[in-house]
Amino acid sequence: MVMSFFRKGPTGLEHVVSKSVSMLGDARHSFDLATLALLTETQPASVDADIRATDQRINQTEQELRAELVVHVAVQGSADIGSVLGLILLLKKIERVGDQAKNVLDLAESGVRLDNEDDTAAMLEERGLISTMFGEAAELLSEPDAEQLAEFGRRADGLLTEHQAKIETYLHSDRPGHEVVPRAIYYRYLKRIVANLLGIVRTASDPLPTLDYLDDGATDTDD
Amino acid sequence: MAGIVGEQGTADRRESFSIPTPVRSVLVIAFIYLFLVGVSSLEKGIKIMGEDTQERLFSSVSNPIAGLCVGILGTVLVQSSSASTSVIVGLVATKGISVDAAVPMIMGANIGTTVTNTLVSLGHVRQSNEFKRAFAAATVHDFFNVMAVTVMLPLELLTGVVSGIAKEISGRLVGSAGSEWKSPVKEWVKKPVGWIVDIWEAVGLNGNVLGTVVVLTGLVVVLGALTMITKNMRTLVADRVERSVNNVLGKGSGTVAMMLGLVITIAVQSSSITTSILIPLSAAGVLSLRNAYPVTLGANVGTTITALLAALAASVPEALTIALTHTTFNLMGILILYVPPLVRDLPVLGAERLAEVAVRQRTWAVGYVMGVFIVLPLIGVALLR
Numbered sequence: 001m002v003m004s005f006f007r008k009g010p011t012g013l014e015h016v017v018s019k020s021v022s023m024l025g026d027a028r029h030s031f032d033l034a035t036l037a038l039l040t041e042t043q044p045a046s047v048d049a050d051i052r053a054t055d056q057r058i059n060q061t062e063q064e065l066r067a068e069l070v071v072h073v074a075v076q077g078s079a080d081i082g083s084v085l086g087l088i089l090l091l092k093k094i095e096r097v098g099d100q101a102k103n104v105l106d107l108a109e110s111g112v113r114l115d116n117e118d119d120t121a122a123m124l125e126e127r128g129l130i131s132t133m134f135g136e137a138a139e140l141l142s143e144p145d146a147e148q149l150a151e152f153g154r155r156a157d158g159l160l161t162e163h164q165a166k167i168e169t170y171l172h173s174d175r176p177g178h179e180v181v182p183r184a185i186y187y188r189y190l191k192r193i194v195a196n197l198l199g200i201v202r203t204a205s206d207p208l209p210t211l212d213y214l215d216d217g218a219t220d221t222d223d
Numbered sequence: 224m225a226g227i228v229g230e231q232g233t234a235d236r237r238e239s240f241s242i243p244t245p246v247r248s249v250l251v252i253a254f255i256y257l258f259l260v261g262v263s264s265l266e267k268g269i270k271i272m273g274e275d276t277q278e279r280l281f282s283s284v285s286n287p288i289a290g291l292c293v294g295i296l297g298t299v300l301v302q303s304s305s306a307s308t309s310v311i312v313g314l315v316a317t318k319g320i321s322v323d324a325a326v327p328m329i330m331g332a333n334i335g336t337t338v339t340n341t342l343v344s345l346g347h348v349r350q351s352n353e354f355k356r357a358f359a360a361a362t363v364h365d366f367f368n369v370m371a372v373t374v375m376l377p378l379e380l381l382t383g384v385v386s387g388i389a390k391e392i393s394g395r396l397v398g399s400a401g402s403e404w405k406s407p408v409k410e411w412v413k414k415p416v417g418w419i420v421d422i423w424e425a426v427g428l429n430g431n432v433l434g435t436v437v438v439l440t441g442l443v444v445v446l447g448a449l450t451m452i453t454k455n456m457r458t459l460v461a462d463r464v465e466r467s468v469n470n471v472l473g474k475g476s477g478t479v480a481m482m483l484g485l486v487i488t489i490a491v492q493s494s495s496i497t498t499s500i501l502i503p504l505s506a507a508g509v510l511s512l513r514n515a516y517p518v519t520l521g522a523n524v525g526t527t528i529t530a531l532l533a534a535l536a537a538s539v540p541e542a543l544t545i546a547l548t549h550t551t552f553n554l555m556g557i558l559i560l561y562v563p564p565l566v567r568d569l570p571v572l573g574a575e576r577l578a579e580v581a582v583r584q585r586t587w588a589v590g591y592v593m594g595v596f597i598v599l600p601l602i603g604v605a606l607l608r
Contacts, residue, residue: 012465067509068469074503075465 012072013080016065016087021138023061023094024200028134030054030101031193035127037108038186040115044108051105058098062091082208089211090141090203093196100193104186112182119183130159130190133197140201149201156198163191244459251455256412258309258448259536263412264419264441265313266537271420272434284320284608287327287380291372292603294331299596304336305492305529306449308549310442312530315545316537325545326379326386329530330372330552331600333523337364338596339495343502345592351582353506358588359571359578360505360512364498364519365595366570366577371556385555389547397540408535449529453493460490464500472510477517481557484521494519494526512571520561523553 033047069084114120133156140149170184199212242250284290298307311328314320320328344361347354379385397406423436464487471483488497498519504510530546537543561567581588 011462012469015466015469067472070504070507070509071465071468071472074500075468076461 021142023058024138026054026058027094027097030098032131034101034104038114039124055098055102062095065091086203093199097193097196100189103189137197137200144204156194159194163187247455254448254451260412260415261441261444262313262533262536263416266316267416268434268437269317269319272431286607289604289607290327291331292600294328295335295600298332298335299338302339304332304526306446307332308530309533312533312542312546316539316542322386322541322544326548329549334368340498340502341592343499347506355578355582357502357506358581359574360501360515362577363516363570363574366573385552386548388551389544392547393540393543397543406538409538456491480517481521484518485525488522488525489528492529494522497522520557
């Protein structure tokens with residue numbers, strides 16, 4: 001361990017970013033499994049242990065990376081304080097995504113089944129889109145690109161609006177509660193996951209004071 | 224890697240605004256050379272003063288407790304045991320101070336150097352929990368060093384064991400006391416030291432005044448060079464320090480943490496920097512007191528490298544003996560107070576108790592710093608000189 005002093009390696013913040021990307025990979029894994037349990041015939045019990053272990057790993061990594069950020073400031077001084085605070089927010093967002101994936105699993109484990117429904121195919125398609133966004137977010141986190149970021153933002157904003165509209169529709173629907181309530185809850189989770197993914201990519205580009213706020217700080221992204 | 228950390232990594236970004244690494248490395252070598260010139264100037268200046276002046280100057284530290292207090296005060300004043308022990312090595316090289324008289328000063332320097340991280344911990348005074356952890360992490364170093372002196376100063380006065388070991392080693396390396404060894408470094412720095420003397424002679428100085436001015440010039444050069452070595456080395460190795468601290472955090476054993484403290488301190492040539500890095504980590508709860516403690520012990524040993532370096536510029540074996548005494552004292556301190564599990568926790572318990580008191584009554588923290596590092600040593604010097 002002491003020999004690491006003599007070896008070359010990534011600088012502190014680079015290491016935190018690369019570990020954040022792997023955390024995002026873990027969060028995607030949880031999301032994929034949890035939605036599979038809710039939207040397909042996969043038994044929630046069969047993915048439970050994997051999702052909870054992944055969540056533990058995400059939490060553990062978040063704690064280790066927070067410590068690394070404190071070490072960074074203690075050793076390097078305050079020159080990178082903006083990046084350090086941004087990374088603290090970023091880690092929390094990834095951790096939240098992991099929690100929200102776990103919430104989807106909880107929904108499935110409570111007995112809600114959305115497989116073999118009229119809208120299952122549409123929901124599975126949407127699941128695929130969001131899962132891809134995890135990968136895009138990871139890519140943008142390590143190699144930001146202004147155009148891709150703007151395009152990602154437009155898509156995410158579109159999804160957020162769509163999810164909100166669906167939630168409101170379910171809230172005012174005349175359909176039975178056992179049909180609309182799980183869907184409203186599910187879309188609320190999806191909306192928060194997408195908002196967090198958007199927050200993650202914006203952390204790499206937006207100024208720290210207005211991060212998570214839109215319209216020059218007027219609107220909260222509601223993640 | 225670009226992204227949230229910017230277009231470049233920390234070190235690259237920092238360096239794009241400042242000195243490139245190869246130039247900085249050359250600068251460090253130049254400052255080490257300058258440091259050796261400074262130490263040699265100290266020796267030269269005191270030799271110019273003549274034996275009568277030397278005797279008057281150094282007779283005040285013949286009492287070991289007074290010597291200990293001078294070591295504490297001198298180190299607190301320059302905020303660096305590397306600097307104060309290098310000066311002591313320079314003084315021993317002139318034979319103005321004997322090795323026996325210098326040993327308590329070296330031990331005092333070990334205590335004095337702990338003031339820096341204790342002062343750093345006072346920066347957390349507004350947040351009770353943070354301050355408690357930070358103050359304990361800082362004072363565990365104080366407790367260990369004070370306990371080491373409490374045990375080993377009487378032992379040294381009674382048996383001469385610490386300096387005896389050092390004498391044995393230096394005897395094997397460069398010859399026995401009283402002889403003169405041809406230090407190659409001494410030859411390398413001879414010319415610039417001669418220039419310093421020539422410059423002051425050219426403005427009309429001679430005798431004691433010339434000697435004093437050459438000593439003061441040497442002091443300025445030593446302090447300036449050490450500051451610049453530390454500053455440049457800190458920049459050069461910051462990424463490595465960060466990476467190795469992260470690797471050791473909460474995973475390494477006491478020995479690994481000790482080695483980390485040793486390596487970082489040798490690299491940055493300052494135990495104060497190593498121990499001061501630990502304070503914000505402890506305050507934030509990233510590093511526990513028991514994990515920080517062995518790092519400070521490694522720093523204690525690592526900081527002795529500077530005096531060993533200074534001894535290279537001296538021409539008598541006694542200079543190396545006193546430098547080795549510093550190393551021996553710190554290694555023996557670890558053997559006596561850290562290796563036996565029964566006593567290992569005493570400094571930790573002392574630091575925790577003191578931190579509890581300091582959190583309840585903040586003025587005690589300030590009183591502690593003033594008392595241990597300034598008032599008591601001043602009283603010691605005043606009464607015992």
